[in-house]
Amino acid sequence: MSQEQSKLSSKELKELKKKEKAARRQAQKEASGITPEQQQKNLEQKLQETKKTSQTPTNLKKQLNQTLIKNEKKVPHLFGHLETREQRNASSPTISNLVHPSILTLTLKYSNYKIVGSNSRLKNMLLAFKQVIEDYKTPESTTLSRHLTNHLSHQIEYLKTGRPLSVSMGNAIRWLKQEISHISIDINELKAKEILCSKIDDFVKEKIELSDRLIVENASKHISNGSTILTYGHSQVLEELFKYCVLEQDKTFNLIIVDSRPLFEGKKLFRNLVDSDVTNSIRIQYALLNSLNSTLLEDVDVVFLGAHAMLSNGRLYSRVGTALIAMMSHTRNIPVLTCCESIKFSDKVQLDSVTTNELADSEDLINNFNIPPQKKSFALEQFIKQEKGEESINDSPLANWKDLPNLNILNILYDLTPPEYIKKVVTELGSLPPSSVPVILREYKNT
The missing domain is CATH 3.40.50.10470 (Translation initiation factor eif-2b; domain 2)
Known part of the structure; x- marks a missing residue:
C-alpha cells in the first residue's frame, strides 16, 4: 500500500477499489473484442429476461402486495389483518396489461356489487374464463397445458382485486386448472380450446343448474x-x-x-x-x-x-x-x-x-343510497334546530365520523x-x- 493510499479514509479506499475493478473489467472486455455497443445490447437483453421472469403469478402477487396503498380509513385492531377495498383496488400496472377485457369488466362489477351471491359470481367467472380461453393463443416454444395455467393465474390475481374469491370460485379454479393439465400436448390448440369450453359448460350445468334443481325438489x-x-x-x-x-x-x-x-x-x-x-x-x-x-x-x-x-x-x-x-x-x-x-x-x-x-367499505353503511328519503317529524326538527342550529338539520350525525378518533365503523x-x-x-x-x-x-x- 502506497503512502497516498494510507492517508485516504475507508470510504475513499472502497471507491478507489471499485474504480480499479471496473477499469480491469473494461480492459478484459476490450481485449476479448466486445465493443461498448455490444455491451449495451447485452445489458438490454438481460433486462428483458428479468422482466419476463418477473411476470410469473408468484412475482405478480408480490408486486401487488408491494403496491398496496396504506389504509387511511380506521379499522379496529381486531380486524386489522383484513384487506380494505382500497388495498384490493391498488393493482399493479404490469398485471392490468395482461388481463383480458372480460376479466376487467367482471372485476369492476364485483367491486361495485353489481354481481353478488356465490352462484352468480361463480357462473360469471366461468363464462369470463371461457372467453379468455377462446381468445387465447399459445406462444411459441411452449404448450397450451403449461402456459394457459399461468395465463389464467394472471386473470385470477386481478379478479381478486375486486373482491376476495368465494369458496365455490376457488373450488372451480382448482378443477379448471386440473382439466387444463390433463390436456395432451399432441392435441391441436383449437380442439383443446373446444374441449375446455365444453367442459366449462358442463360444469355450470351440472354443479350449479342441475344441483339447484335437485336441492329445490x-x-x-x-x-x-x-x-x-x-x-x-x-x-x-x-x-x-x-x-x-x-x-x-x-x-x-x-x-x-x-x-x-x-x-x-x-x-x-x-x-x-x-x-x-x-x-x-x-x-x-x-x-x-x-x-x-x-x-x-x-x-x-x-x-x-x-x-x-x-x-x-x-x-x-x-x-x-x-x-x-x-x-x-x-x-x-x-x-x-x-x-x-x-x-x-x-x-x-x-x-x-x-x-x-371480507371487509367492505365503512361508507357503504353511512351513505346508503338504497334507503328512500325519510320525512322527519316536526317535533324532531324543532329539537335539532334548538340544539344544533338550523344549518345542521339535514346533516347526518355520522357525516364527519373520520374526525372522531375513538369511533370506528366496521362493515x-x-x-x-x-x-x-x-x-x-x-x-x-x-x-x-x-x-x-x-x-x-x-x-x-x-x-
Missing part, C-alpha cells in the same frame, strides 16, 4: 300448505324453491323476508317474486333485521337460509346476520334448514368470523353459524346433518 318436501317460512337476504336457490312450490306444486304459504344493510339483498328476492306472479299464492312480509322481534317468529314453522360456504367442521359461513337468525330460531325450537350446493363445501376449519372474513360481510343451530343441510345429494360435510367432501374429491 328436496327442500320443497319441507314446505306444506299454509305454513309460514322465514328467509334472510337473497339466495338464488331459495328463490327458485319458492317459485317451484307455487308454480309446479300449487302450494300456498306465508313468507317473511328479513333484510339488512348495506346491500338489501332481500329487496331483490321480493322484487323477483313479485315479477314472477307468485304473490297470489304467497303472502309476503318484509322486515329489517334490527326490527325482528319475537312476534314475527311466533308463527314461523321453518327457516330457510342460503349459504356462502359449508366448512368441514359443520359450520355455516354466510352473510352477516345469518347466525343471529339461526340462534333466535333455535331458542324457539324452529327448525333451520340450509340449502347449499356441494361446490360450496370447503375442507377448511374455522371457529370464528374474525380470522377469515364485515360474513359470519359463522355453529352446527348445533342447523337441523339439516339440503344438498343435491339429499338432506344431511352438518356433521356429514366431511363425508361429502371425501366423496367429491374421489370423483
